[in-house]
Amino acid sequence: MSKTGPIQKPIFTSARDVEAAFYEALAHSDLEAMMAVWSEDEEVICVHPGGPRLQGLTAVRESWRELFDGNPRLDIRITQGVAQNFMMVAVHSVLEFISLEGDEQLGPPMIATNIYSRGPDGWRMVMHHASPAPEERSLMVQDAPRTVH
Amino acid sequence: MSKTGPIQKPIFTSARDVEAAFYEALAHSDLEAMMAVWSEDEEVICVHPGGPRLQGLTAVRESWRELFDGNPRLDIRITQGVAQNFMMVAVHSVLEFISLEGDEQLGPPMIATNIYSRGPDGWRMVMHHASPAPEERSLMVQDAPRTVH
Numbered sequence: 192m193s194k195t196g197p198i199q200k201p202i203f204t205s206a207r208d209v210e211a212a213f214y215e216a217l218a219h220s221d222l223e224a225m226m227a228v229w230s231e232d233e234e235v236i237c238v239h240p241g242g243p244r245l246q247g248l249t250a251v252r253e254s255w256r257e258l259f260d261g262n263p264r265l266d267i268r269i270t271q272g273v274a275q276n277f278m279m280v281a282v283h284s285v286l287e288f289i290s291l292e293g294d295e296q297l298g299p300p301m302i303a304t305n306i307y308s309r310g311p312d313g314w315r316m317v318m319h320h321a322s323p324a325p326e327e328r329s330l331m332v333q334d335a336p337r338t339v340h
Numbered sequence: 341m342s343k344t345g346p347i348q349k350p351i352f353t354s355a356r357d358v359e360a361a362f363y364e365a366l367a368h369s370d371l372e373a374m375m376a377v378w379s380e381d382e383e384v385i386c387v388h389p390g391g392p393r394l395q396g397l398t399a400v401r402e403s404w405r406e407l408f409d410g411n412p413r414l415d416i417r418i419t420q421g422v423a424q425n426f427m428m429v430a431v432h433s434v435l436e437f438i439s440l441e442g443d444e445q446l447g448p449p450m451i452a453t454n455i456y457s458r459g460p461d462g463w464r465m466v467m468h469h470a471s472p473a474p475e476e477r478s479l480m481v482q483d484a485p486r487t488v489h
Contacts, residue, residue, distance in 0.1 A: 232424065234422050234423070234424045236422060236424075236433045236453075238451050238453075238471070241471075241472070241474065242474065243451075243474055244420075244433060244451050244473065246422060271393075273385060273395060274383070275381065275383045275385075275466055275467070277426070277427075277428050277429045277457060278426075278427055278428055279426050279427055279429075280426045280428075280429040280431075282431075282466065284385045284393060284467070302387050302392075302469070304387075304453050306431055306455070308426060317431065318424070318431055318453065320433075320451070320453045320469055320471070322389075322390075322471030323390070324392060324393065325390060
């Protein structure tokens with residue numbers, strides 16, 4: 192419980208909703224909104240690009256607090272989403288293009304694995320693992336579509 | 341079907357068994373053993389450290405074939421495993437220390453997210469996302485154990 196009383200966390204009804212809220216919180220450096228997307232399991236893991244592995248809500252929160260210091264506003268483009276959906280878990284892979292708002296230069300692309308689970312309080316994030324991708328032309332290698340005729 | 345006929349794939353009865361087989365195949369540059377751990381879902385994803393996002397078995401297989409070229413034997417140490425277990429899915433986070441066999445110098449640590457799902461043919465890998473970790477002293481940040489008394 193914080194000094195200002197318990198915070199009413201939103202209930203997310205899909206992994207997709209959690210993901211949208213995650214990137215919205217990131218874009219606006221909104222720490223409370225960011226932490227509201229995370230599961231409260233002790234095993235939650237967050238890996239920022241090039242950073243250490245953070246485990247547990249306290250470590251995860253502290254990392255976002257530091258990243259949000261200075262209150263940056265970010266332009267975020269999420270592309271090439273691939274979802275693997277299971278009964279209580281969704282595994283998303285996305286490419287992130289992040290830059291400071293108003294900055295013409297696009298930030299380097301990141302490959303992010305985002306994992307969500309469904310619990311009694313709806314869907315929440317349980318893992319975020321982001322790492323720098325190589326230059327854009329070789330960003331993604333995908334099996335060729337299968338010709339079926 | 342390969343030229344030598346269909347390959348009998350092993351049935352893994354736990355995510356832990358798949359993970360052991362994955363690192364065993366990696367240590368021995370064993371392509372068939374490596375591919376036997378992967379799910380045959382089209383959405384499987386593999387990200388080698390610093391590499392592009394690979395989607396689908398053909399792209400994943402080709403990447404391992406290239407990495408196994410020259411048939412390197414590797415020493416692999418897996419530490420600091422954290423498991424998040426769900427009904428049909430297991431999300432593992434590990435630190436990998438990989439070096440050439442006989443090489444005194446320990447390779448740089450990698451943070452790996454390994455995801456396994458349970459299907460009709462047992463447990464299989466559906467995602468491997470590995471990326472370089474910062475230097476060892478700051479490898480892992482974890483919430484302090486909670487004092488309960």
